[in-house]
Amino acid sequence: MDADRVHGLSETILRVEDLHKTYDGNHVLRGVSLSMLRGETKVIIGPSGTGKSTLLRCINQLSIPDRGRVWLGNKEITSKKENINCIRAEIGFVFQDFNLFTHLNALANVRLGPMKVKGMKKAEATKLAVMELERVGLADKASAYPSELSGGQQQRVSIARALAMFPQLMLFDEPTSALDPELIGEVLEVMVSLAKDGMTMLVVTHEMGFARSVSDEIIFMESGNILEQGPPGEFFTSPKEARTRAFLSKITELYGE
Amino acid sequence: MPNTLLLTIGLLAGGLALGTLIAFAQVYGCRPLRWFCRIYEQVFRGIPILVLIMIFHSGLARSFSILLPAFASALIALALRSAAYQSQIFRGAIQSVSEGQMLAARALGMTKIQAIRNVILPQAFRLAIPPWTNEFSSVLKDTSIASAISVLELFKQSGLIYTRLYVIRGAHWALIILMLVALIYLALTYVGNAALGVLENRLRIPGFEMRGKVER
Numbered sequence: 001m002d003a004d005r006v007h008g009l010s011e012t013i014l015r016v017e018d019l020h021k022t023y024d025g026n027h028v029l030r031g032v033s034l035s036m037l038r039g040e041t042k043v044i045i046g047p048s049g050t051g052k053s054t055l056l057r058c059i060n061q062l063s064i065p066d067r068g069r070v071w072l073g074n075k076e077i078t079s080k081k082e083n084i085n086c087i088r089a090e091i092g093f094v095f096q097d098f099n100l101f102t103h104l105n106a107l108a109n110v111r112l113g114p115m116k117v118k119g120m121k122k123a124e125a126t127k128l129a130v131m132e133l134e135r136v137g138l139a140d141k142a143s144a145y146p147s148e149l150s151g152g153q154q155q156r157v158s159i160a161r162a163l164a165m166f167p168q169l170m171l172f173d174e175p176t177s178a179l180d181p182e183l184i185g186e187v188l189e190v191m192v193s194l195a196k197d198g199m200t201m202l203v204v205t206h207e208m209g210f211a212r213s214v215s216d217e218i219i220f221m222e223s224g225n226i227l228e229q230g231p232p233g234e235f236f237t238s239p240k241e242a243r244t245r246a247f248l249s250k251i252t253e254l255y256g257e
Numbered sequence: 258m259p260n261t262l263l264l265t266i267g268l269l270a271g272g273l274a275l276g277t278l279i280a281f282a283q284v285y286g287c288r289p290l291r292w293f294c295r296i297y298e299q300v301f302r303g304i305p306i307l308v309l310i311m312i313f314h315s316g317l318a319r320s321f322s323i324l325l326p327a328f329a330s331a332l333i334a335l336a337l338r339s340a341a342y343q344s345q346i347f348r349g350a351i352q353s354v355s356e357g358q359m360l361a362a363r364a365l366g367m368t369k370i371q372a373i374r375n376v377i378l379p380q381a382f383r384l385a386i387p388p389w390t391n392e393f394s395s396v397l398k399d400t401s402i403a404s405a406i407s408v409l410e411l412f413k414q415s416g417l418i419y420t421r422l423y424v425i426r427g428a429h430w431a432l433i434i435l436m437l438v439a440l441i442y443l444a445l446t447y448v449g450n451a452a453l454g455v456l457e458n459r460l461r462i463p464g465f466e467m468r469g470k471v472e473r
Binding site for chain 2: 060
């Protein structure tokens, strides 16, 4: 909050410039550029296989882009001079299939990052982990192992795990796509409250309800490019591109309004 | 018997340390390192145990005048061989830890080494216990081969005893002593397996029994 007051709300947190990535001769990203201000939530939608997940992975360098640059604040992530591990510690990443550490219970999952990456004392990290689990409504599940939790609970623990690092930016890679329909709501609820708390979030999702009500901007990607972007009101009521319209009507058909 | 136990423990420990290193190098190492480990593992799994022991004992002594005490040559030869087998146990275990675990650890900002130590190793280790129990049983009995270069272990000692008794008391004593020795090996194997079974249960975590459970 203090940072907001000093820099003003228009501080750019993330800047992506002309990102390219090729997998096995497949040109997955073809020059993607975007930027995010502190506190903004942006949602990326688009048909599968258009590079949405690859874009997220290229942002925190889990996948190394072939070309293009990425900045977190004023640090260039893609520069060889920056320590990528230090930068990753400031970017929360939520995976489609949760990827909780299977040998650790919920509390230890959340505690591990602060302890190992930031060198936090165990007692302090435990206190923090309990707090973050409370934030996602799972304080009572602290001692449960991932296999004892439902998919929705696992995803909420994984969000708590990311939050415990006090990230400047959170990346969500289809966080509800692996969940049974009745479990999606609890995860979205946590994400909505995060957005309201002012977290900067870049979310790949098919949840149009979430996109419509929470995001500041919708980004429509197809074939490795950003085809169209705009605030949700405009985007959903009067999309400019024919292909955006086609995608939206298909999505409405599938998921309803 | 002390020598048998000492050999078993020594070669398992040496094999464990080297085998784990080789396994991680094979999975995460650069290409030349992976290549080197593959050759090592193939060579040491492909040479008969007796030939290997003779190379380290007589071979080196004759050709390069490196004279190792018999116990040391047996220990080194068996440990290097066990490392090759153990590396395959751990490689399998590491590879059955899902890729997402490494990704999640790196996404938190852990280095590759931190991720291996805090996330991959604890999981791989648990998955490796059942096949490792098998390796234990195997090498415990393999130590009897050290008698070939006159290491005074369980089997060698029994040989000394029964040749003496054979002369004094008659032929059937050979069988009695050998049966007794077999029984001792059996007991040691049983005790070791039971201890490792206890360890496996101690370290059991919900979610892991699905993959690694052995019905007893």
